[in-house]
Amino acid sequence: SDKSSTDAGSGNASSGTAGDTAGQAVATDLKYPLSQTIPTLDPHLSLGGSNATVVLNVFEGLFAFNSKYEPVPMLAESYELSADGKTYTFLLRKGVKFHNGKEMKAEDVAASLNRWKDKAARAKSSFGDSQFAVQDDYTVVLNLKNPQNDTLAQLSHVLNFAGIMPKEVIDSAAPEGVNAYIGTGPFKIVEWKKDQYVHVTKFEQYQSLKTAADGFSGKKEALVNNIYFTLATDNATRFSSFLSKDFPYVDVSLDNLPKVQNQPDVQILKNLTTDFNLVFNKKSPLFSNVKNRQAVAAVLDADQILLGIVSTPDLYRLNPSYMYKENSKFYSEAGKENYNQKNPDKAKQLLKDAGYNGQVVTLLTTKDTGNFYNATLMVKDQLEKIGVKTKIDIYDYATMLTKRADPNVWDIYVGPFTMPSTPSQLLYLNPTYGFADDAKLAELLKKSTSAIKPEEIKAANDALQQYQWEYLAAVKIGDTYSYSAVRKNLTGLTLFSGFPNLANTKLLK
Amino acid sequence: MPNEQILLDIQALRTRFYTEAGPVAAVDGVSFHVNKGEILGVVGESGCGKSVTAQSVLRLFDERRTASYEGRISYDGRDLLGLSERQMRDIRGNDISMIFQDPLSSLNPVYTIGDQIAETIRLHRRTGKKEAYRKAVDLLRLTGIPAPERRVGEYPHQLSGGMRQRVMIAIALACEPGLLIADEPTTALDVTIQAQIMELIVSLNRKLGMSVMLITHDLGLVAEVCDRVVVMYLGQVVETADARTLFAKPRHPYTIGLMQAIPRLDGDRSKPLKAVEGSVPSLHDVPGGCRFAPRCAYADDKCRNDMPELTGLKDGTAVRCWHADHIDGMEA
Amino acid sequence: MTVSGESRPVATPLLQVNGLKTYYTAKQPNGFRKAVVKAVDDVSFRIYEGETYGLVGESGCGKSTLGKTLLRLTEPTAGEAVYRERDLFRLSRSELRTLRQELQIVFQDPFSSLNPRRTIGKTLEEPLAIHGIGTPKERTERAFGMLRTVGLPAEHYYRLPHELSGGQRQRIGLGRALIVNPKIVICDEPVSALDVIIQSQMINLMRQLQAELKLTYLFIAHDIGVVRHISDRIGVMYLGKIVEEAPVDSLFSTPLHPYTKVLLSAVPNPDPVRKKERIILQGEPPSPLDPPAGCTFHTRCPYATELCRNTPPPKREAAPDHFVACHLT
Amino acid sequence: MTEIASDARVAERSTLAGSQRRLFYRRLLANKAAMAGIALIVLLAVVSLFAPWIAARDPQDVDIVKRLTPPSPGHWFGTDNFGRDVFSRVVYGTKISAEVGFAVALAVSAFGLVIGLYSAMYKWLDQLLMRFMDGLYAFPAVLLAIAIMAALGPNAGNLIVCLIVVFVPSVARVVRSAALVAREQTYIEAMRALGASHTRIVWLHIMPNTLSPLIVQGSFVFAEAIIVEAALSFLGAGIPAPTPSLGNLLSDGKMFIYNSWWMTLFPGLALMVSVLAMNLFGDGVRDLLDPHTRQARKGKSRQ
Amino acid sequence: MGTYIMKRLLALLPVIVIMSVVVFLIIYLIPGDPARVMLGDGADEETIRQLRGQMGLDLPLVEQYLRWVGGALRGDLGNSFFLKQPVSEAIAEHLQPTVSLALLAELVALAIAVPFGIRAAVRRGQFADKALTAYSLLGITIPGFLLSLFLVLLFAVRLRWLPVSGYAPLSDGLWNFLQYLILPAVSIGVVISAVIARIVRSSVLEVLNEPYVRTARSKGVSERALVYKHVLRNALIPILTVVGGTFGTLMAGAAVVETIFNIPGIGQMLVHSVERRDYAVIQGLVLFIAFVYVAVNLIVDLLYAAVDPRIRLGK
Ligand SMILES: Nc1ncnc2c1ncn2[C@@H]1O[C@H](COP(=O)(O)OP(=O)(O)OP(=O)(O)O)[C@@H](O)[C@H]1O
Ligand SMILES: Nc1ncnc2c1ncn2[C@@H]1O[C@H](COP(=O)(O)OP(=O)(O)OP(=O)(O)O)[C@@H](O)[C@H]1O
Ligand SMILES: [Mg+2]
């Protein structure tokens, strides 16, 4: 809608290019805002948000996403997949140095990935007991029980990131995380002042790929010497700091947008950030009955809910698929007739059939972060319009997490989900998250990940999504964007689902 | 008539307070004078306006908000009511100083007594700190405080009541004032201490020639130390006289009542005390006519309707009573 | 005066106090050691029915403590107080409660001794309510009656204390004590706060009521003139001890203790012609925290000897009914 | 001296009491602050009682199409980001905040009164209770709020419990110190001399003396409870949304403060008015009670 | 004096015992699990269980408490899993910013409140008095975030006089240190000054009626010296009490302002620790706050004695 903003439908947004500024004086230090506290910098435990902002610039995996969510080799030179799709052989790049100066070898990779696989729920459910094994110094082998078409995506995904660390670090790790943060990325950690800032500095011995930079893949060159990831939890403070040129980048709320929108030295970026889903508690008395779930799906008006979340039509899009459109491998429109139905009559009928008689539906949410609450409020409103009694239980984030793990205290949870890239990463298809308990669903999920050929994948994925729209583990609501602002003297910044790739980023004076 | 002898001359002083229920004249047309070197006693029942008169002399009430003064107060020929606040400050503590009834609450609890004495000296005399302190010690010695060098550094609460009152006197004497107003200086003290303090005041009056206006309701005290006496009732002077004359022949019925109310050591115990009946009316509800009429045994219609003036008699006594001539105070 | 000193029958006393001691423990100013204030130290005396026993002494000598101890408002440290054959200090709570009707007190401060928020009527009725005497209507009647007795107009029933003058309040204080028909009234400086005219009214009233109601007073004051006027016998207190005790006339005609002499000479005489010789005491009263050894008065006594400094003087009967504790008499 | 209570004199009773009352009213009327406070409290009471009639719309009615519209005849105070009518939300928010404030002030006064009175009366109890109060006082309110809300469930009732715990220590202290002063008054000793029971002394004679500081402190707690609720709303531990408390409205408004100022301004004003009302009232009460005590003091200095 | 201080500190023991039990019970009551927070949304249940075991959360409550008390008695408040450092060390680190901020805020508050309150008292009922009423009401009601926002926009964004947020320790130079603290100190100071100014007003009014003020006036003391020398010092005790109280409250109560201005202080630490259920830190902080509270009271009492010679400690 506005010319100054760069629409990055792909989930990527970039500011300027690094090339056209040669000759200008550059700053050596950069301050980058963090909006939430960081519990840990252990990449395997990292949960997105502020963690990923730092972690993705310090650690690297065997693969990395490009802007189209395609896994591209990063620390892997190449890989081979056996014909049965069960054995992956990863060849590692040679001469890659850890921040401690040691060269990365297969033993490091195997140790890292085996630990990661145990820590990340999504990896565990994909790989089960399969182990990454050292074949020789530069070769790691993974033997799977079944084919897993999401293997590379899992290795690239930014949450519970499969970063490679030295074996010693892995071996000495405690349950609460590794004791040293040593990766292979273009920046190395100098100091982590808890709850204040993370100071990283250019890693001089970084071995960059020569391929073009794209998303988190390709060439990475540290163009600033120091980055201070600075915690500023207050919206207004972050924004004021941007206005006073303290931060060259900031997330911009709708309310703040006009203040930066037409500034000549500010570029507005629009990032695809999250998709919203309504998750049922399939063990709750009400929503163990699929009819009730269908009733909810029938009444939802996605436009209104999304508008309620972001307050402007510019910042959302409808999307019937559990995957982003950009994710060509898994995007599917199967079952879309059940999306955004806006059909109260049908809903009422379904409720009647299911024997609903005024039980209170508990909506679990938090106001601490994200737009959980806005979305929940809109859903509540729509449910009440068809005569469903509702109650919103708001807790702080920590309490909310614990409550959500308890099947007895909630019915519906509406929340944002960060960048699913394969169906196996959809938390709500997981029995622990919303307590889905359906053999067919599990079967279809398995099929969709074990298919190998693109047509098979497509067919399996269509079937999975079709069934989900009937089983309704969750209801997809839509995708949302957010604005951020970048000073034009900050060039080459790449944002991927809101996470910055600060390599190749240059700050002009 | 300008008189060499007169130090303080109060003419028709009227001090009004702004209260919630309207303005009240706590002092209403008071006239009397203090001669040089004399001790003048001001007596009267509680609430009759003794303290207000005294504080009006120094203009201690806040004229912006609390009170207004009318009439004339001249000190050594200067009209005090016409002075500016700054000029008035030079008078206070310097020409006229005052000591109050309650020695504990009248001293600032957070400063040493030395500080408080020295402060007065330095306000009115150009002296250094050390000098002022030395003077403070001298003053304490003068008032008979033992070991003044040690006491000077102590705080009021460390002293007994009698000593505190001595400190008050030392402060008052700091600048050798011409007039000392002592507002019930011994009421809060024990009889034995009371005697010590009065002894001190009298000796200072003798030694320094300083005039004293002694406010009290203890007629016994007045009889012992005062040269002349002013008797007040409900904001007015009802009688002024030479002390001997007053005690020998009180004229005003109120003065008579006052004298009879005191249990004398030589009085007859078997008879009840002679007490004036009733109590002082409120200032908001002042009787027309003679103010004492409602409680007066001699009152007639004239008394109830017309206010008598303070009239001078031959022996220098002045009385505010229609029946002054035919009342013999000691008859009762 | 109902019963004069001389015509007193040899009857048993109404109240007999023997060896009463009341000590307070106070923290010492500088440290943590507890110090003992001997506020009342071995005091014995008797009060006979219908008489007024006056107690004088300077501030802090223990007069109020003595009064309060008799009423058990302060617990005694030792001694006994026999009232109608019962030791007041050994009564149980409930016995004490009933006996309280017979022993009442009037306080010095007319301003803080009445609850500023309760009307006069309520204040007067309260003692009756506490002891469950009469119906509410009867209590109201008695309150009106008591107002009349103490010489106040009935309209005062509806007033609050701050609407009364000091003298009027003190009458209420007296009324509150009298409404339960006490035998003994302890008057703790009931007129000290009043000015002379009101004071004389009050003294007259108290004497009149004593005659009408057959009261016995323990009258505490520091003004020896007042005490003389109302008392039959007088005790002079100094630093927790009674130093001299005698019928009024005897005490005034022949004071024996030096302190009594000082007290008598300190009273100003309203007669400018007959100025009298004053004994002016030097020095300050000693602290009860640290009383002098020997005779407690020796530090200020003009006649003190070595004996006085070392040995506490015993109490002895110098003349009939005239007791004194001094080595020099 | 022994006048007889004639009927005429007794009849003065009504006129006397009447003139007393008239004097009180005169003083009250002359006290502009107290009058303004009372007027505002009446306004608050009216708003609270008649909220459903004053607010034309349901404060929770979402109309997303009309979101963030500025004040207009249809929506006097504009709408919020969900298209809810800000006027209705402010009306209900004021009602709820006032209710919370009132409930807290009342309960805190009651607890504070009992605790304060009895710790002033008994030394051993004093040690126990005051140490406990010290602990509570030092306890961080945020932690307490999150704990209570999370443990007992997020609702207004539990928030009130939390605020009560937060404020009881300060009120108990005020009552205690007033009671300690009262306890030393001679008339309390007089009551003991008369054989009055402790209960009688505490409740009939000491308690009334603590009332005026208690009222002042209570009105302060009322105001402070509203403010603390607002602060807790920022941390997500206030009255749980979507219930429109003033705190919730303010924390919603913060997100849109530049462009939709009405979302902050009106609840902010409502907050100020509520707090102002109680502060003025408290000050007024103190002033009203003041002349009385001053009179008594002046009298005393006369002795 | 020394014994007095010891005694006061000993009196702290029961408070601490009560607080520690209460805080343990509360932690037991609050849902939420540090392991889950640390490991996040996508965490594996097995890992969560392991981590809980590591954190000692699977032990019975009483045992957890006794362990902790055992440590605390030896001066060991435990370690934070999130901060990866001993709790006492973490508290020490966050102390300087908070104490500096609190001191500066009190300074700002006093600088406003004392002259203002005195003027209002002396000019009772006149303009200054009414202005004070208005000011204090505004100060009490204005939401802290609004004031901070306004100050930041004006002084940091528009005028560029001061940085928006952050903190520099005193070792970085005085101006560096101050520039970060000025705005937050003003935001807090204004609110506190509203409270203090009222106390100043009322206690000065009270003292103005004292007889010794009349004595001073009768000595010829000027109005100014009267108020600043004779009245203020006597009026100081209630003022000190309030200052001490607000100072104690600021220890944990400045969380909002600390967050807005990004000051790594105790308040922010507490909020973060509660958010992520960092039990060791919460317990340590609560104890610490109680201690500070008592210490501040003690200091206030010592100041009482310094201000007023009548007050003797130990009584
Ligand atoms: N500031 C004031 N405002 C209003 N009325 C006052 C003020 N000061 C004194 N009064 C009134 O003026 C009258 C005279 O008071 P004053 O203090 O002069 O009496 P007094 O003769 O000194 O009595 P006492 O012997 O009790 O000291 C009293 O009725 C008193 O109430
Ligand atoms: N509760 C108490 N605790 C400690 N010491 C006390 C207590 N009450 C009184 N005292 C001390 O006991 C001594 C006697 O006090 P008391 O009040 O009996 O004296 P008093 O003769 O009535 O004096 P006054 O004439 O001033 O009323 C004084 O030194 C006083 O300080
Ligand atoms: Mg006077």
Ligand SMILES: [Mg+2]
């Ligand atoms: Mg006494």
